[in-house]
Amino acid sequence: MSKLDRAVDAALREMVAGDGPPDLLRRVLARIDEPVRRPAPPWLVLAAAAGIAVAVAVGALLRTTPGHEGVTPSVRPPARALPVAPPAGTPVAALPAVPATPPHSRPPRGQRPEAEGPALEVEARLEVEPIELAPLAVAPITGEHINVTALTLERMEIEPLAETQR
């Protein structure tokens, strides 16, 4: 074995020398009961990514489809018209009777809804106090007078091109 071979062997042995930390066992045993942090399975990551991609694609499609100009804002159905306040001094008039519907008047599943008949009666009458509106004082719009000056164009003189410029 040559000197270089011996040197290579010695260098390699030095590079991998060591028995590891003596407290390795204690460190390992101390961590054995730690909860395992498992990364999300690949199929779950792929499913989530696909879901996001589909949502983005649908959103983009809805924006570009004619008839869906922009995101249609959700329009609330018009609320019941508020009673118009009677002029001040008018005695409070009782509202006409409105047939009241119970909040959950839907029949249970499998049971046909019964026809609503005249048996419904309103026992209580609503009394609504008049709302007094202060008269709106709208100030007149006073715009300053705008003076528009007439455009004046300076006279332009156009000379024919010389032969050498063509």
Add this chain to the structure above:
Amino acid sequence: MIAVFLPTSLPPAASIECVSDVELVARARQGDTAAFGELVDRHRAAVYRAAHAALGSASEAEDVAQEAFLAAYRKMDSYRGEASFKTWLLKIAWRQALTRRRRLVSRWRRFVSGEPPEVPSAAGGDRSPEATLIDAELVGHVQRLVRALPARLRDPLLLCAEGEQTYHEIAAVLGIPEGTLKWRVAEARRRLKDRLVRLGYPDE
């Protein structure tokens, strides 16, 4: 009258040091941490050295050895006994070491352009008497040249340098045929010697 002799005490349990790895694995699977502790003690050095061969850093190798034993404990059920427990354990440690090495290199490249610095040698302080006798400077040159080798040559060379694993075991850890492993080790040594000769060291 029939005399019945009952044992007054249970037979002494077999010393855990005499139990095979397979038996220790079976016990560890049932939650016997002492059995697992014996496995750690038996293979601590091999796992640490393999990690050290891949990373070249003592502190990184210690971390990887710890992670490898933890992973082995948690995956104990997946050990089917097709290879020796030591080979199975070394495979886990090697994979973890390579993962860490890739992370370290990519982290280095992210912040600094150029090649990563030479990792410090763990055994710089306690140089063997043999190395001291040969030539400390020559050994230093060899170590620098080893680090400069491509990983596919350096890794087999360092793993074989431990001298504790057979070619068959190391080939299984690296996932390459045994013949390929032998060729890579020989090629690595040939390149090292060529470069040393070019540096002016005579091959006597």
